Amino acid sequence: MTSALRLSARSSELDGPALPPSMMERVTLIMDLFESPQTHLTLETVSRRTHLPRSTTHRILDQLVRLDWLRHTVAGYTLGTRALGLGGREIGHSALRAAAAPHLLDLAVRTRMVVHLAVLDGPEIYYLDKVGGRAAVDIPSRVGGRAVAHCTGLGKAMLAWLSPEEIDARYAQVMERRTHHSIGHLDQLHRELGLVRRRNGLAIDRGECFPELGCVGMALRGPEGPVGAISVVGDGRSSLDIVAPLVVNAVRAVSEDLFGAAEPYRRDVPDEIA
Secondary structure, three states, rough: OOHHHHHHHHHHHHHHHOOOOOOOHHHHHHHOOOOOOOEEEEEHHHHHHHOHHHHHHHHHHHHHHOHHHHOEEOOEEOHHHHHHHHHHHHHHHHHHHHHHHHHHHHHHHHHOOEEEEEEEOEEEEEEEEEEEEEHHOOOOOOOOEEEEHHHHHHHHHHHOOOOHHHHHHHOOOOOOOOOOOOOOOOOHHHHHHHHHHHOOOOOOOOOOOOOOOEEEEEEEEEOOOOEEEEEEEEEEEOOHHHOOOHEEEEEEHHHHHOOOOOOOEEEEEEEEOO
């Protein structure tokens, strides 16, 4: 071996793993790190795990953000709209359902009521799960179904953590009503969401979506906002403040499983909910 080759080989050993020769291979290395829509990684983490130089990593990440394959948030880089459109959204839903499943069952057993898990999709909610045994038959909702978000406890629980500008962008001044108890105007919705925030995230629905039914819901909040919500549904005349602490505990438990630490939700139930 010539001295030049020996020097080159020695340099490679010191520099670590050889860099992938093509841009496509480097992009693939980076995208493979984002295992789910909940994954958030910093520039330093991506550079370390891929063994790519920091400057190279930053340049590729910047291009992926510009093309909507990734998003850059305060919590780091995460999957963008293009990546989610290729199936990442369903992967995220599966992870959420898996994390929530045992807690939904426990909540249904403890309350003897029907429990829902849903996500926010524009001005609607999308039901991911429904647990409640025989009682579930009497509740007119279904897994895979949708409902108007502002008419449900689930929806209001998630909408409460969006900015007022986002709420305005989703709704017109006059809004669809499902029952005569439903919110029908944008200013009324803003007041209701303020009340949800003052309740520390607990949202109440009394006959707003389905007549004679009531529910109490709370959002599951990730690094960037609500990723879903859990609710307990029953007779609208029932005392929802009794089951509210159990909903809070279920949300805390699922948050720990998903994000490693619970949101600092209060254990007590504010008087406003009664």
